Amino acid sequence: LAKTTQPISMDSYEGQEVNITCSHNNIATNDYITWYQQFPSQGPRFIIQGYKTKVTNEVASLFIPADRKSSTLSLPRVSLSDTAVYYCLVGDNGYGQNFVFGPGTRLSVLP
Amino acid sequence: ETGVTQTPRHLVMGMTNKKSLKCEQHLGHNAMYWYKQSAKKPLELMFVYSLEERVENNSVPSRFSPECPNSSHLFLHLHTLQPEDSALYLCASSQAYKSSGGHLRNEQFFGPGTRLTVL
Numbered sequence: 001l002a003k004t005t006q007p008i009s010m011d012s013y014e015g016q017e018v019n020i021t022c023s024h025n026n027i028a029t030n031d032y033i034t035w036y037q038q039f040p041s042q043g044p045r046f047i048i049q050g051y052k053t054k055v056t057n058e059v060a061s062l063f064i065p066a067d068r069k070s071s072t073l074s075l076p077r078v079s080l081s082d083t084a085v086y087y088c089l090v091g092d093n094g095y096g097q098n099f100v101f102g103p104g105t106r107l108s109v110l111p
Numbered sequence: 112e113t114g115v116t117q118t119p120r121h122l123v124m125g126m127t128n129k130k131s132l133k134c135e136q137h138l139g140h141n142a143m144y145w146y147k148q149s150a151k152k153p154l155e156l157m158f159v160y161s162l163e164e165r166v167e168n169n170s171v172p173s174r175f176s177p178e179c180p181n182s183s184h185l186f187l188h189l190h191t192l193q194p195e196d197s198a199l200y201l202c203a204s205s206q207a208y209k210s211s212g213g214h215l216r217n218e219q220f221f222g223p224g225t226r227l228t229v230l
Contacts, residue, residue, distance in 0.1 A: 043203065100153075
């Protein structure tokens with residue numbers, strides 16, 4: 001299983017861009033990189049998924065360098081409602097059994 | 112709303128009780144999961160069902176018994192639990208598919224969870 005390492009917590013202010021980096025030095029060839037967001041007492045919510053280079057959707061961008069040993073989730077112009085825990089997972093996209101949730105990054109957005 | 116519902120949302124039970132958690136997905140997915148999230152701990156994958164067959168069982172104690180009668184429903188039967196089993200129990204579903212690049216994609220959709228307290 002590819003282990004991931006993320007900062008335990010981050011603080012930001014409203015309107016700023018937030019970048020959360022995840023290290024996954026042992027990522028395998030078939031592994032995808034997936035990010036989830038979780039609010040207190042709720043289930044995680046899928047944000048974005050990628051394999052290499054850059055992926056962008058309506059809520060975030062995911063940057064993956066050529067060696068794929070790390071990835072960066074970029075949240076543009078955060079608001080107070082983006083305060084949550086963000087999880088980086090790597091896995092081979094089977095039926096989820098290789099997706100291991102780490103402690104995540106607790107993002108606090110301040111006014 | 113993610114299309115995955117869980118009932119009950121809150122449950123308090125004694126160590127000698129028997130109860131069941133229910134999960135239902137309205138997304139047409141073919142895989143369903145049970146996770147446990149204890150306070151200040153990461154999510155732990157408990158069980159995975161694919162096409163109604165259990166494909167993963169992460170050394171979960173036998174006092175937790177899953178059941179998947181069809182692709183839309185998943186149950187977690189609980190009996191003789193311990194106080195340390197108190198946690199948020201999350202259900203998820205997914206449907207693996209091939210992306211335009213030929214890679215297998217798999218996004219899990221989570222329900223709101225059941226907050227379980229064992230006294």
